[in-house]
Amino acid sequence: MRIDLHTHSTASDGTDTPAELMRNAAAAGLDVVALTDHDTTRGHAEAVAALPAGLTLVTGAELSCRVDGVSLHMLAYLFDPDEPALLAERELVRDDRVPRAQGMVAKLNGLGVPVTWEQVLRIAGDGSVGRPHVATALVELGVVPTVSDAFTPEWLADGGRAYVEKHETDPFEAIRLVKAAGGVTVFAHPGAHKRGRTVPEATIAELAAAGLDGIEVDHMDHAPDTRARLRGLAGELGLLVTGSSDYHGSRKTCVLGEYTTDPEVYGEITRRATGAFPVPGTGGA
16 A cells, blocks of 8 residues: 655645645555645545545644744644634634735845735635745745745745744644544654754653654655654654655645555554544545
8 A cells, every 4th residue: 555644735835736636646556645734624525526436535634833932743634623622723823824924925025025915825826825835936036946945044944034923833732632633643744954943852752742643754854864763763652653745736846655654554543533534535526
């Protein structure tokens, strides 16, 4: 089985619609794919309707979190999307995305970059507006060559010249909320140093003690030595180890199935979840 547990659609900052993502996942030879848009489950219904035969969908979301001044992302799988407390927290995070992005546009204008709010909204389309959309605007304007090059201290990285903070959930609270909604939590790309500051291993240990289920080890932003270190840490802490592409369509260079999750780990994730269940494809539109 080929299992990719971290992808994005136009419901957040990917460039494939949820339906296109399902078709592309099947074409890439995946057996299981998770749709984990940022702080939203809005793409799930379209993905389910388009599921081709032979592909199983794991519903999820990537939650924006912050601890001790450091941003981190928490992958949440197979939770009840209508559980009130988790739903309210996701809405709080999403609602703060617009003023945050507007603030980044204002800062860029102050730096002499002629980006406009209308440009960012056009790029975001129906998705939840975020930094990748502002980064894409910088690419369009020729300020940086790629989206990744916008995530530097010079521009949009945490603490960068055009960075603006937004509401982010405490990760310990995120674990509690997801568990209460019957879901499973995996710390996304915890060693992605090029994205900015990362949380120390001591904090990962504290998250494990609070109920964190796993860490995403095999990821494009992890060098081989980082993957080895994180795999060892997971073993010490009794955490599941996942691998995934973090696919964003054409917005990033990663491809579907670039990294995958062991079927036994996937089986354990589904065993632990009680809020929702994987959806097998029967031949969608």
